[in-house]
Amino acid sequence: MDNTTLVITGMHRSGTSLVTNWLHNCGLQVGESLLDAGKGNVEGHFEDLEFLKIHEEILADKGADPSGLFAPFDLIPSRYETAKMKAIISVKNARYQQWGWKEPRTCLFLSTYTELLPQARYLVLQRDYREVVQSLLKRDFSYIDDKYQARSWPVRLVWNHFYRSIRFRKHRAKYYDRYLTAWIVYNRMILKALHTLPEDRYLVVSYKSLKSQCADVFNFLTDAWSFRLTYKKFTDIYRSELINTNTDHLPETADDHLLAEAQQISGQMRAYLQKSSERLAHQAGTLSASSAA
Template sequence: MIYVVLGMHKSGTTLVSQILHHSGINMGSHIDARISYDEGNKYERRSTLALNMEILGTDTFNIIDLPAPETLRLTPEQRARMRSIIEECNQRYAHWGFKDPRTTLTYRLWVSELPAHRVIAVYRAPAQIWPRFRYNGVKYFYTNPLRAVKFMRRWCEHNVRILSDLREYAVDFLILNYHALMTTDAEFRRLETFVGQPLQDCRRPDLYRSRLRRAPLLKWAAWWVHRQTGHHPDDIIRRLEALRQMRPPV
């Protein structure tokens, strides 16, 4: 089986990929478990990451400056590479997958070439992620209002794309709430049931950073983005939760 992990940056996609990889589902051929997350191990497959960045026309990892494209298309060469990646992984592994938050923006291209697969989407409240993007120092603190708006736009774009793609494509999927995954065993059991096998628990509650907290600047940014785009994070979370509750694994 093939597993595609979707989610906004800093939302728990690395943890989900790590759990799958250490449970016998290959999520990348160059993953070194001795390297920590903070040292750069994001449990990503290099080939899919490189292709996603090329499709999106970016060479930067500064994701708040990467808006979701309105239209996407594959060149013949990119489609050939995509098919080659899928064929090679299918030949090498009985169970494999890939994780890259950018796949949340490119999934509709991947789904056109992937055979039967499953999607694991993970989401996290904006207030939990924002501390990883804001500037805390004095020098660039004045840029935080603009950064908050950019961040909120990216959060909405990624999670709205998840909702629309899961609605459009007939694919078996599971939605995980990252906060619930880190604080309850029930969410971890949902993941185990969906995958259909015991999973290695790689959660580290002692490293669980950016818990729920007050973020007045984000409230203003959410209001502004809603005014500009019609999307509000509270509404998106309600829709994600409704879909999460409607689709427990059987």
């Protein structure tokens, strides 16, 4: 019997941890060893450490930052690295008839994974580039903020009422374009994979839509893709207070070309999101008709 594999993919800060948490609660095997909770993901990252380590190894070998958020991005795994990726998959397949994983850097290696896993299904998480950039900036800055909040009260007083806002503006000016570039690259690679995958092998969703569509997505996974899961409400694990959506005070990028490209890619991703919503609606209609009969 063929294995049933789900690749949960999307740019950093796009809701992949949240959705993987939900699927883990529904019974999907998402890894024996998972990355611990941390800053920005207090509920847990739900990242399979085996995939995380091989991705970081490839990034380091190519001279890239292990976060995968800074250039170079054009990374082709060596034969040895590809063999290690294949070995990880082989072990998973031997242990589990159905399994999946989430690790944002997967986006950088989708061309390799689509070859190694020709029958895998892809659940793609999409989030607006402004929200992603803001979330990354906020997460980074929280580490700086924590250092000052741990100091004496006079230092905290000066920091909170004067230096904090100045420092954040500098941080934003330094990293805004870099993070926007990362969003563009990750989503460009997702689009490249979607262009080549058969339509029945992928589903593009937004974590926001899952608040109302979780039953439809669950039924699609179990009926269209044959995953054996137990239904749990997405709203049971969704915590709105942990989701940052404030983009009111974000400046426009200094690079108009980056902004134009981000908007173009957003339009293409919205088209895939719409197609997937239509497929979910069709699947729900088919199930309703079958139940009525």
